[in-house]
Amino acid sequence: MAIHYITKNSDLQKLTSNLQGLKEFAIDLEFDRNRYRYGFNMCLMQVYDGTDCYLVDPLSEGLDIQTIFPAIENPEVQKVVFAFGEDLRLLHSLGCFPKNLYDLDAATSLLNYQPASLTNLIKEVLDVEVNSSSQQSNWWKRPLSENQKQYAADDVIYLLDFKAKLNQQAEKQGILDWIRQENEVFDYLDYSDEDHNNLIKEKDKKDLSVFEWFIYRRLMDFFDVKARELNKPMYHLASKKVVSDLARNPKKVYSWKQTKGVYGGIKNENFKSQLQSAIDSAIHEAKEKGLSTSRKAIETMTGEEYRAMRNEQNRINDLKNKLLSPIQDRLISDFGKHAKSFILPNRLTKEIITGETELMPDYKAKLLRRYAEELELDLSDYV
Incomplete structure (x- = not known):
């Protein structure tokens, strides 16, 4: 098997044309997500057509990665992948929407x-030893090593x-x-529409007042802009603790x-001056909005709200234990514990009870109804 390193668009066009005529091909991506560079960046695309392997370099100046998108989006050609969730997010962010995926x-x-x-x-499954030594390497850096390739x-x-x-195994099991x-x-x-660079989390509110939380968010936006300008992950510029300390004091x-x-590259008078301006602007805006300096950013529930929340949690847990736990036991017995965790994980049991399920495959609904009938459970209000 040959490994071809693709850096020219003419070669990528030939590969794309070849892929369009296949029944299936395998694909994977190597990317950097705010580790060595700013943002969510594709560093390499790997394609296997059943005969040869192609390493497509999207960082090459002579290549436009969008050239291969029609083959990836072609619903007539199956793309075989493994744990493709993050890869899918990256492709969507680039305007590519793969169709006919088979996720192993x-x-x-x-x-x-x-x-x-x-x-x-x-x-x-295949009894083949594969080298994983380059998994955590810097895929942005060029040239790639032979081990990386x-x-x-x-x-x-x-x-x-x-x-x-x-x-073969799935056919035997039906x-x-x-x-x-x-x-x-x-x-x-x-x-x-996902924002892959938003580092602000709800837990960041801890110990901050409403006023300080506003300053914190404005400063995070400021550092995000600077990180983009310097093409560095934001946490390379300043830790969240630094930003939180500035918001407090x-x-x-x-x-x-x-x-x-x-x-070190931002420890200078010019950056300090820009940071001071950002702080002053945020403080001025927070004061204009009349934001409280004493009220905590994390809202605390009243006693009545807390009791209502606990009652709802207890109701959900009771229904889960009564209606869905017996089905989970049957799934373990019939298909195994790992299959159960995929077919009916605890997260999905809560979503079923609260009516929040989205895009649940039809086989799951039919399976739940069948087990409910056999176990004499009433799931008619949920599936």
Whole structure:
């Protein structure tokens, strides 16, 4: 098997044309998500057509990665992948919406394989040893090492054989259609509006007042802009603790050059001046809004609200234990504990009771109804 490194658009056009005529091909991405560079960036695309492996370099100046998008979006050609969730998010952010995916992760779960890395599953299913030494390497850096290229190739060259083996097992168990339904869900997902660079979390409110929380968010926006300008992950510039400390005590900007947890390249008078302006602007805006300096940013519930919340939690737990726990036990007995955790995880049991399920495959609903009838459980209000 040959490994081709694609850096020219003419070669990518030939590959795309070839892929359009296939029944299936395997694909994987290597990316950097705010680790070595700012943002969510594709660093490499690996494609295996059943004969040769192609490493497509999206960072090459002579290549437009969008050239291959029509083949990825072609519903007539199946794309075999493994644990493709983050890859799908990245492709959606680039305007590419893959169709006809076959995710081996879903298939292994339904076949009751213990959750594991692709390397370990290939060993278990195909009895092939795969090198995983380059998994955490810097995929943005060029040139790529030979070890990186081989690791990248290994991520796709076994996927078609892997799929064939799993389909044999699934056919024996009569769950091929379940796998098909799980993979059909990918066609309806849309992650294009997700903000992959928003680092602000609800837990960041801890110990901050409403006034300080407003300052904190404005400063996080300021550092995000600077991170983008410098093409560095934001946490490389300053830790969240630094930003939180400034929100609590803006005067700490005076000792900016001595502040720990700050990138050396921004410990200068010019950056300090810009930071001071951002702080002053945020404070002025917070005062204009009349934000409280004493009220906590994290809202505390009243006694009545807390009791209502606890009552609702107890109601949900009671219904889960009464209606869905017996079904989970049957799933373990019939398909195994790992398959149960995929078909009816605890998260889904809560969503079913609260009526919040979205895009649940039809086979799951039918399975739940069948078990409910056999166990004499009334699920008519939920599925």
